[in-house]
Amino acid sequence: MLVDSKRHEIDTKFVLFGLPSSGKGQILESWSSQQGDGQVLSSRVGDSLISRSSFIWNHLPQEEWTLKMTAYATEGLVSHSAVNEMLLDGADGVVFVAPVDGDRAEQIKRSITDLGEILQRNGRHLSEFPLVSHYHQAERIPGFQPELLSDYLGIPRNTVPHVMTRSDDGSPLTGSLALLLERIMKLLEVNFPQGPDLSAG
Numbered sequence: 001m002l003v004d005s006k007r008h009e010i011d012t013k014f015v016l017f018g019l020p021s022s023g024k025g026q027i028l029e030s031w032s033s034q035q036g037d038g039q040v041l042s043s044r045v046g047d048s049l050i051s052r053s054s055f056i057w058n059h060l061p062q063e064e065w066t067l068k069m070t071a072y073a074t075e076g077l078v079s080h081s082a083v084n085e086m087l088l089d090g091a092d093g094v095v096f097v098a099p100v101d102g103d104r105a106e107q108i109k110r111s112i113t114d115l116g117e118i119l120q121r122n123g124r125h126l127s128e129f130p131l132v133s134h135y136h137q138a139e140r141i142p143g144f145q146p147e148l149l150s151d152y153l154g155i156p157r158n159t160v161p162h163v164m165t166r167s168d169d170g171s172p173l174t175g176s177l178a179l180l181l182e183r184i185m186k187l188l189e190v191n192f193p194q195g196p197d198l199s200a201g
Contacts, residue, residue, distance in 0.1 A: 001092045001187075008064050008065045008066065009065070009066050009067075009068055010060070010065065010066070010067050010068065010188070011068045011070070012067060012068065012069050012070070012092040012093070012184060013069075013070055013071075013072070013090055013091050013092050013093075014069055014070070014071040014072070014091065014092065014093050014094070014095065014177075014180060015071070015072050015073070015087050015088055015091045015093075015094045015095070016028055016071060016072065016073035016094075016095050016097055016134075017084070017087075017088070017094050017095070017096055017097065017111070017115050018096055018097035018098055018099075018108075018111055019097075019098070019099060019104065019107055019108060019111050020074075020075075020076050020078075021099065022097045022098060022099040022136060022137075023097055023099060023134075023136035023137060023165075023167060023173075024073040024074065024075070024097045025051060025073060025075050026136075026167065026173065027073075027095070027097060027134065027136065027173045027176065028040060028051055028053055028071055028073045029053075030172070030173035030174055031053065031055065031071060031173070031174055031177050032053035032055065032071075034172075034174050035055040035057075035069075035174065035177065036053055036054060036055030036056070037055075039053060040052070040053045041053070042075070045083055045086070046083070048074055048076070048078050048083045049074065049075040049076055050072060050073070050074055050075070050083070050087070051072070051073050051074075051075055052070060052071065052072045052073075053070070053071055054068065054069065054070045054071075055068075055069050055071075056068055056069075057069065057181065060185075060188070061185075061189075062188075067181075067184070071177075072087050074087070081114075081118075084114065084118060085118055085121075088115075088118050088119065088122070089122065092130065092184060092187075093129075093130035093131070093132075093180045093183060093184055094115065094129065094130070094131050094132075095131075095132045095133075095134050095176045095177070095180060096111075096112055096115060096131060096132070096133050096134065097134045097136055097176075098111070098112075098133065098134070098135050098136070098149065098153070099136055099137045099140075100135055100136065100137050100138045100139075100140050100141050100144050100149070100164075101137065101140055101141075102140075102141065105152065108149075108153065109152065109153055109154075112153050112154075112155070126160075127156075127159065130180060130183035130184055130187065131160050131183075132160065132161050132162065132163070132176045132179045132180045132183070133146075133150060133153075133155060133160055133161070133162035133163075133176075134162070134163050134165070134175075134176040135149055135162060135163070135164045135165070136164075136165050136166075136167060136173075137165075137166065137167045138164050138165065138166050139166045139167065139168045139169070144164070146162050146164045150162060161179045161182075161183075163175040163176045163179065
């Protein structure tokens with residue numbers, strides 16, 4: 001998290017993390033169209049495609065300050081684990097995107113394990129990190145209960161907020177961003193207790 005005292009801007013980095021074909025790109029596009037200017041940029045790192053979008057939040061309690069968010073997601077297969085390491089380096093928050101797909105259960109579990117291991121290598125821990133679970137494509141399992149997937153993934157209940165969306169009914173996909181913002185706002189309250197004098201942090 002970078003604080004620019006001259007521009008009164010806090011710069012944050014968010015990452016949508018998860019398996020290929022889990023809906024990360026769709027969710028990023030929704031965030032961008034509803035919170036930003038709708039522009040999603042893509043670039044290649046080796047054989048991997050990375051998408052990013054930026055948007056501004058003007059509702060900080062600190063008067064005249066804005067929160068700039070840049071969100072990243074990979075598209076398709078990630079050719080090397082170093083790509084995920086690079087994306088998560090310096091991340092201020094993560095949305096773990098899991099497709100509701102029983103056939104990929106083990107892969108999903110491995111994915112969140114990978115996330116935890118990468119964070120640990122950078123001196124961070126899932127339980128202390130702004131993390132939100134986004135269970136997408138819920139139409140695949142009738143009567144899907146997100147709490148059961150959290151239990152299976154080893155995510156303690158009531159510690160990591162989650163949202164559940166469908167890809168077949170126009171479900172709003174910005175709920176995970178709203179939950180992540182809530183967690184970031186709580187961090188800001190802790191790190192910048194002096195109100196508008198954010199530069200003191």
